[in-house]
Amino acid sequence: MRIPSPHATIRDLSGGQRQGIAIARATRWAKKLILLDEPTAALGLAETAKVEKIVAGLKARNIGVLIISHSLDQVFRLSDRICVLRRGKQIGIRKTADTDKNEIVSMITGLSAQ
Template sequence: MNSLPATADSPAGTTDPALRLVGIHKNFGGVVAIKRFDLEVMPGEIVALVGDNGAGKSTLIKIISGLYQPSEGEIWLNGEPAKFRDASDARAKGVEVVYQDLALVQDQPVYMNMFLGRELTKGPLRILDRKKMARQTQELVDTLDVRIPSARATLSDLSGGQRQGVAICRATHWASGLVLLDEPTAALGVAETAKVEETIAKLRERGAAVLIVSHNMEQVFRLADRVAVLRRGTQVGVKKLADTSHNELVAMITGLQS
C-alpha cells in the first residue's frame, strides 16, 4: 500500500508543497478560462476551491489531473516540476481525482474497484491475487473508517455515501500525497455527506494534501484550512478559513468585494 508523505510535524517532515501552481493560464482558442492562477497545498492540508458556475474550477482540476495542459505556467509536485501528457501520466506521478460520477464499476466487488486497471497478480500465469487485493482494501477502509459490509461486497449493494467513500479510499491508496475532490458530496444527502466528510478529514490526518471543489460554504468551513476563490477565471484571493467569514467569501465569489 502506498504511504503518503510525512507532515511537517513528523520526524521525516517536509517543507515542500505537495502541489505548487505558478502562473497557470489556460486559453481555449480566443477564450481565456484561467488567468495566472497561483496556489500551494501542503501535506496534511485541505484547501477548498470555490467560485460560481463557470468560474474555472473544473478547468483547473482538469489541468492539475492532466486532462488539459496549461497554456502557460508551471505545476510542481513535492518540490519537483511536473508536466503531464495526459491523465494517466498524472496518475503515474501520484495525482488522484475523485469526481462526482465516481467512475466505479457497479457489478464488481469493492476490492476490484480499488485496484481497477492496476490489478495485483501472482505466479507465472499472472492470476488475479484476489485475496491480497481484498486484504489491502479492507485495511484501508478500516483505517479511513469507511463503513461498508466488506471489501468483498458488490459495489451496487452499497449506498451513495459508501460508494463515494470507496472512491476516496481508492484515490488515497494510489496518490503519492495529492488528492483532488470535485464536488464529492453534491449528490448525497445530509447523513451520507457527513460520513464522506469524516473520510476526507482523515486524509489530512494521514498527511495527504487535498484540494476540494465545493459549492457548499458550510462544508468549506467544516473541512478546509484555506480557501482559494475564482471568479470568471481570475484568482480573487486565498484566505485562511480562520481569518474570513461566509459573507466575505460570498462577496468575493459574486464580485461585491475584490
C-alpha cells in the same frame, strides 16, 4: 456507504454509491494530494459525514486535499485555506480562520461585503 454486495458491478450501483467508491479508491492510493470535485453532491447526510471524516483522516496523514465545492458550510468545516476563482481568474486566497462567509461570498459574486 452501503453497497449491496462486494461483488456488485459498478454500473449497477447508484450515483452516490459510485461516488463513495471513487472517493474510497482515491483515498486508498493517495500519497501527497487528493483532488475532490463536489465530493458529497450526490450523497445523503450520513454519507457526507463519512466523507468529511475521511477528509479529516487524510489531513491527519499529511495528505493534501483540494476540494472544489459550492457548499460554504462544508468548505469552512474542512479547509485551512480558501481560494476563490471567478471566471477563470483567482480572486483571492484566505486562511479559513481569518475570514468569514460574507467575505467569501463577496469574492465569489464580485459584490462588496456590507
